[in-house]
Amino acid sequence: MHDCVKTRELLVDLVFDELGPEARRRALLELEGCADCLAQYRSMTEALRVFDQVTETAMPDEIYWPGYETRLRERLRLERPSWMRRLADWIGGFGPLTVRPLSVAAGLALVLLAIGWWAWQRRQVVGPTPVAPDVARETPTPQPNVESHDEGGAKTPKLGEISKRRTLVHPAVHLAAANSNGNAPSVRREERGRELVNDVVVSRGFDQSLISASLFTPETIRHFEKAQLMLRSFRNASAAKSFAATDLAYERKLSRRLLYQNILLRRDAEMKGNLPAEEALSSLEPFLLDIANLPDHPSPGELGGIRVRLQRKELIASLQISSAQPSAPTYQNP
Amino acid sequence: MIQEDKLIERAREGDQEAFCLLARSYQRRIYALALQYTRDPHEAEDLSQEVWLKAYRAIGGFRGEAGFYTWLRRIMVNTFLNHQREMKTVYSGGKKVFRLGELVSLDELGLTPAEPRQAPEERLQQQMMIEKVMEGLSELTAQQRLIFLLKHREGMTYDEIARACAVSTGTVKKALFRAINRLREYLGVKFSAAEDVSYAARERR
Numbered sequence: 023m024h025d026c027v028k029t030r031e032l033l034v035d036l037v038f039d040e041l042g043p044e045a046r047r048r049a050l051l052e053l054e055g056c057a058d059c060l061a062q063y064r065s066m067t068e069a070l071r072v073f074d075q076v077t078e079t080a081m082p083d084e085i086y087w088p089g090y091e092t093r094l095r096e097r098l099r100l101e102r103p104s105w106m107r108r109l110a111d112w113i114g115g116f117g118p119l120t121v122r123p124l125s126v127a128a129g130l131a132l133v134l135l136a137i138g139w140w141a142w143q144r145r146q147v148v149g150p151t152p153v154a155p156d157v158a159r160e161t162p163t164p165q166p167n168v169e170s171h172d173e174g175g176a177k178t179p180k181l182g183e184i185s186k187r188r189t190l191v192h193p194a195v196h197l198a199a200a201n202s203n204g205n206a207p208s209v210r211r212e213e214r215g216r217e218l219v220n221d222v223v224v225s226r227g228f229d230q231s232l233i234s235a236s237l238f239t240p241e242t243i244r245h246f247e248k249a250q251l252m253l254r255s256f257r258n259a260s261a262a263k264s265f266a267a268t269d270l271a272y273e274r275k276l277s278r279r280l281l282y283q284n285i286l287l288r289r290d291a292e293m294k295g296n297l298p299a300e301e302a303l304s305s306l307e308p309f310l311l312d313i314a315n316l317p318d319h320p321s322p323g324e325l326g327g328i329r330v331r332l333q334r335k336e337l338i339a340s341l342q343i344s345s346a347q348p349s350a351p352t353y354q355n356p
Numbered sequence: 357m358i359q360e361d362k363l364i365e366r367a368r369e370g371d372q373e374a375f376c377l378l379a380r381s382y383q384r385r386i387y388a389l390a391l392q393y394t395r396d397p398h399e400a401e402d403l404s405q406e407v408w409l410k411a412y413r414a415i416g417g418f419r420g421e422a423g424f425y426t427w428l429r430r431i432m433v434n435t436f437l438n439h440q441r442e443m444k445t446v447y448s449g450g451k452k453v454f455r456l457g458e459l460v461s462l463d464e465l466g467l468t469p470a471e472p473r474q475a476p477e478e479r480l481q482q483q484m485m486i487e488k489v490m491e492g493l494s495e496l497t498a499q500q501r502l503i504f505l506l507k508h509r510e511g512m513t514y515d516e517i518a519r520a521c522a523v524s525t526g527t528v529k530k531a532l533f534r535a536i537n538r539l540r541e542y543l544g545v546k547f548s549a550a551e552d553v554s555y556a557a558r559e560r561r
Contacts, residue, residue, distance in 0.1 A: 034533050038507055040514060069540040070508060073489055077392060080486045094379060094405050098372050098412055282398055289402065
């Protein structure tokens, strides 16, 4: 007795050739007995055939491949050899290093640990150094009660660039500073403070664009400038009173171009481990994507949604700050 | 032609030229999968080259226990899965997709149909078919798409796919069923029962 439900459960296995010869023969016999199941099976195989045909034509022309290879070579050239290989080369082709990387890595890790332990012990004995900078003095103090502790300390030096940002420092840094007597803070506490500052700068990402701007390449900064102009233009156009007159074709087109650039820059930042740049570009990407994918006649709701998110994230202001900063020289892998 | 084994050996010693020659043999295959997976030529190039970069970094550890392509495919699947996670984070769900030829013209990308002397109508029709396929694929989740490609293009078994993607074989089957139905839908492939009088009999032979 033919069971359509059971037979159709077998169709995928049949189409993708997951049945043994005997099971396949039986399944085909079943199909012969039911026109509907057979039609479904045939349409499945036909869909795969058309898929293969179509995807074959979607492949690039031959002229595409030399360029592809050149770009791959370029990326490989920028690729640094692994530290293991460099170490092996340095030692002079010491075979076991490349053959047994795990055991060698474990040995090296032990040596490094021992060195680290020795250095730490030594630091404990030596104590604070007079040249160590005071993080508490270099950083702003948004909490009044914390500031009062600082007043008794040494003279406040001219605030550096970092201290210009109001919410830059983690409260824990201030607490650390406040708990010290201000005259001889321990080196370890200072270092912890500095670590916290670094952590905050990295983790806050785009909000801290002023700091991280020094990590942006000139190309990234130019990209931010363009994105900022496009977003302004989008904001103004989408806020026009007469919705019917809204023409966002230019912004959409520009957004598409910027999106590709953004993806490339983000990947580049990711590869170089430049977290602030990566996060900044990641924050920008969803907006570019949304604008690029807007329909020909977007609804006020769609435009409003993007505008509100733009406003909430203060993206345009952040981009302006980032693009206004002098850039650092482009980072090159040594 | 230099043997693959020799190229692998040289690549393991850090010879980039040998690695590039090795890549040349498989780059079209990897690119095609990336293109069908991402549905965007730029991203496909980026993703496929990412696979090569990872392979280059890891080739020192290639011991030849499995074939080179099997090893490379493992790297490819992991790279694709990472890409999927990355896209999920950035685009929260990845429902928005580019369509082939929407952002940049196919000509500009060198993705013109293979036959340059084709009539414009034919080319247009082909381009429409490509878009339909890409639309059909974009209706699937990234995981379903990957499963479909690994099965249909790479011929991996249910078990191999399930292991590679860390899912059950049931999920693999469901993904394949969904994929094939989406393609049927988008390509407009429908058969009436009446047409299929002797189809099964022919297949059986």
